[in-house]
Amino acid sequence: MTHTAPSDQQKFDVPVVIAGAGPVGLMLSILLSRQGIRNIIFEKREQINTMPRARGINVRSVEILTQLDLGEELRRGSLPPTWARQFVYTETMAGELIGIMPGNMGPGMAADHSACEYRVAAQDRLDPMLYAKARSFKECTIHFNHEVVDYVDNGSAVTVRIADRSAPQEVAPLGIRAQYLIAADGGKSSLRWSAQIGDAYNATYRSFVAARFHGDLSAYSNGREGALIWTLAPDAAGVFHPLDGADNWSVQIQYDPNSENPDEWTSEHVIQRIRRMVGVPDEADLDIELVKYYKYTLTVSVADTFRKGRLLLAGDAAHRTLPHGGWGLNTGIHTAHNLAWKLGAVLRGVAPDALLDTYNNERREAALRNCEFAKVNAGYIEKMMRALRESSSVEERRRIVASSKQYGNWIGLDLGIHYEGTEGPGAFVPDNVSPPPVSNAVIEYVPHAKPGWRAPHFWARTAIGNHRISAVSLFDQDFVLLTGADGHAWISAAGELNKGHKPRIQPLRVAADGDLVPEAVSFGDLYGVGPTGAVLVRPDGHVAYRAASATQDVLQDLRTALDCALGYQTHH
Structure with missing residues (x-):
């Protein structure tokens, strides 16, 4: 080649x-x-x-x-944490509270699986x-x-x-x-x-009017802080997006395409729709400074x-x-x-x-998967909104909101990012070990190190300097080879490969006396390897190769794995 x-x-x-x-x-x-x-x-x-x-x-x-x-x-x-941890459903922002759905976006929600947090x-x-x-x-x-x-x-x-x-x-x-x-x-x-x-995939969905504005809505949003604040009243349907937890907002205004033409809307019309979604009477003193508005059509x-x-x-x-x-x-x-x-x-x-x-x-596979998720999620939201509009009581609407867990909870899709090779060979060596079973791959995440998947987080101390780090922070510009406690053969093999014209491999033995000392976790159980096993991680943090134990020819197998990760060879 x-x-x-x-x-x-x-x-x-x-x-x-x-x-x-x-x-x-x-x-x-x-x-x-x-x-x-x-x-x-x-x-x-x-x-x-x-x-x-x-x-x-x-x-x-x-x-x-x-x-x-x-x-x-x-x-x-x-967005401040107070606003980021839940979705709020109301008739209007100032009107009746229908329900609140906690999400996985708040502080500490991903702490078991990452050193980082979701940000709005x-x-x-x-x-x-x-x-x-x-x-x-x-x-x-x-x-x-x-x-x-x-x-x-x-x-x-x-x-x-x-x-x-x-x-x-x-x-x-x-x-x-x-x-x-x-x-x-x-x-x-x-x-x-x-x-x-x-x-390869194309679909068009509903349109709405998007607007950005400044306005002090604190009198109506206090106690109803949410990353999204939905308004469900028939003549005021839409969703508020708080941008700073203060007076900076964006909003999506739903409209009836059979009776309304947003192309004819003026700035004053948009402001009146926003006031209606807030739920204040026409004579109320609420200053809305409209920055921009436009019609937007959802396309996949x-x-x-x-x-x-x-x-x-x-x-x-x-x-x-x-x-x-x-x-x-x-x-x-x-x-x-x-x-x-x-x-x-x-x-x-x-x-x-x-x-x-x-x-x-790899990326077409991920894009197709994410588009399918978004399509299912959109249908799920439409179904939920239709049920809310058709419900006959506040209690029924609250039951509907309480059952909406998938919307706002997607840590499985987030940290379970992976490639399987469904759209063609990837830059990894597949293995025949199945990922841990989950009942809902969108909202559930079980960390593991199957090739093609994001290498999981664990806290560790470095032997040099005793620094506390997340393993994910290591997976940046170099290939990283993590081995079990008795993975000395893999460490030597990486040293040999580093002498040639290849990207550098950073070899690290994970053990109580190793280069990385894991905290409160079994590295072998988490990554699916024994004491003599090893995992090669790509610069983008995805697993390129995994050996549960030392192979007969560690040097040759590591060289082959690196060649596959670099596109010199392919594995199907």
Whole structure:
């Protein structure tokens, strides 16, 4: 198999061009820059996003952001914990309380399985963090008012045409030669259209009016704090999204398409609908400062392929999912995390271009799974809302809310993120050990280390320095080999492989006298290995290989496992 050697990079203007400075494009830039890989982002807008849009950042995404040293800043910019731990259902915000459903988003809810917590932080908080972080690297350049309008892939390089949107129309687009082009240019990606990449999955659902506004609603929200505050009254149906726990809000206003045309709504009309959802009379003194409103249609799609030659799709250009459960942004973050280490390995010359095929296979599998979850969740919510509207008593509505546990509880889908190879071979060596059974894979999580799955968290002390760390914090830019107490043969094998032209493996013996001393957990039971066994974890924290015990040829088997994780070999 061919691969691009580092010396080849001098033939290109830049290794990677990224179209789009949304959260996924910025994440990719950061992750590539950390590997020393130069990249240029072209964004057609004048600035980064200023609207809240997506809000829920799941635990796995927070783990990734924490590795980028953004965890504390994210915590400060998130919704206060009092608001984040539950969903609230009312007739109107000021009206009758129907019920409260605790979720897995509150403080400490994931403490058994992660050092991080779910955060409710809208994109107008997250995007500036990512932008500042991306700009802090010398490897990154960002151009606003510049749009990637087309590209030509000649097999060994891609020539990208860039239009300066602030220049006169007669100015010809600029041409840049790169090794790879990443289309992170949104759900209406012009690059995906240009590449004639279709949909493997596409569906359109209901529309609503989204609005952002400022207003002091504390007199009505006190005692009803929630990450979502649903209003169920027939003429005031919708959901409030608190953005800061104070006076910054977004709202989704439901409407009847048979009798209402939101395209004709004025600002005053939107404000009146918001007041109706709050539940205050027309004469009440409630000042609503409307920032922006627009009609939004829920669409789900997954591209036929996430790569075509040297074009790689990411974010909404690759997959769009419903907002129910917050999986649009999170799927994009996980996609960036998967792509960045693989593209980095290819560009550094330690992996063949074929490794990028596993990006397509793994992330399409995850996107299809998340879209199916969002579709089921949306149907579940619609069914619940219909039952609430048709219920005949407050007691009946409360029983319906009490049975809505799946909506707001999805730790199984969050920390159980995994790849099985259903869309093609992945960058791991499958084993024949079944994952632990659960009755509901969305809301239940049982940690384990089956290849393809996120390697589970456990607390440990380091032999050097006696630092208390989560094992997840180790799975960052290197491959990590965790062995049992008697895994010395694996440690030696990793040392031998580190002498060659391969990515570095960090070998760690997990034992009372080892490199990592686990706290209150049996590493062998958690990871499914014996004292002589070992687990190889990829730079994105997914298990690449597991051996329950020492094999007959540890060095050769570890070399083969690494080759599979790098795309030199495939396992079906």
